[in-house]
Amino acid sequence: MLENFKESPVMYGIAFSIIAFIFAQSLFFIIKSWKHGKKIGISKETLLNTITSSILFTVAPAVSILVTVIVLANALGLVLPWIRLTVIGNLAYETVAAETALGNLGGSLNQEITDVNQFSTVAWAMTIGSVFPLTFLPIVCKKLQTKIGGAVNKNEKTAKLGDVLSAAAFIGIISAFIARAIAGTNADDPTLNAGVASVCVLVVSIIAMLLLSFVCRKYKLSKMEPFAMPLSMFIGMGSAILLTRFLPDIAAITWR
């Protein structure tokens, strides 16, 4: 059993029980909100439109989340990343947690985990590291909703400051990964250090996103907008394939 510990029936059993929980919670809130929406006079059409547009909006980002599951599966198998990206999950968090745990055990996400103890340590680190918001959210949510919600909506200036700070925090996260693509190293596999390939993918995906967003705005293709992000990501990844295939010597250049 331990040979296939990453994709055993136990792991699938855990995954399906988590999925059942997510379904129950989501359906509970849909039913309660739907009933209350009708009660306060929101039309059935608006409620149905919300459901349809949310499904469409979600498809493309969900596919990109699926890609990250597959990426992490290289080291962790399919089921653990699947579970982790279904609850609380977020590529940045899960990657950092797994890499930090493996780093302390002399491993890395670039290699397949073959030791069950490393696997269990990664699962504990991912869980404990990420559950904190759930412990205090119920305590502060009500106060925040009334106080900060009111303060942020107090005037245009505070609303803008709120937007700017939340964008800044997010840009901070993105910047770390961009800096790694420009100047990062990989202790286990120096061929994956920052170099022509990583910068090419970074630049191509940025340009693709800017172009696709521009096209969506220019031709008023608002329904295509949610697809711009995953499509740009695939275009960026595709550039790595082309570069490696047609200019392998240049693609292999690293400067770290």
Add this chain to the structure above:
Amino acid sequence: MQKNYFDRVHIWGATWNYLALLVMFIVPVGISVAYNSWPDLGVIGKVLATLIPLYWVTGIIEVVTYVPMLGAGGTYLSFVTGNISNLKLPCGLNAMENAKVRANSEEGEVISTIAIAVSSLTTTVIIAVGVLAFSPVLPKITADGSIFKAAFNNVLPALFGALGASYFVKHWKLGIAPILAGVIVLLFAPTLGVGILMFVTIVVSLVGAFIIYKDLWYDDLKAARAKKKQ
């Protein structure tokens, strides 16, 4: 009436939230029990010493940021299912804009909650179907000789390049300092973990935001201080 509904949402949210907390621990506990493999507490301590300052500080910032934007129901759901900034937040905001309702209104609460719940269901289904469909072919796709290997080696630059582009267009001034800081830190500490690097870039980005957008808070701060003196 309005107050009653919001109160009920908080009770439901808190209950599901704490249930989710228990459910989440099924994963590591289940793995440890099934394989009789409990992690070394020393190693877990070391790992958490790195992760907690980053995750927990970010967690506080996220809670404070998202609650006013998503309302109570949407926030409770988002924090259980994750992928907030790249999916749940834009999805909730998009739905409220389409329905022409404001966040923090009763209508906004209903629409945001439905949008985020539907988004959670859709994501869960897509990932589950994708995982089950991909499991037989995955080893071939990511194998060393595979044509796709180069692409999978570069998922992170692709993802954060695409994700960053739209933010940098709107807030290009905010992007320069944290990227520069990240590169400089990596030049001197090339093996630095992403966790610590991210902490540095978030702090630099927030400090930069406070300096660049000084006009949004400095006058109010001065006025508040003057009022206090009186």
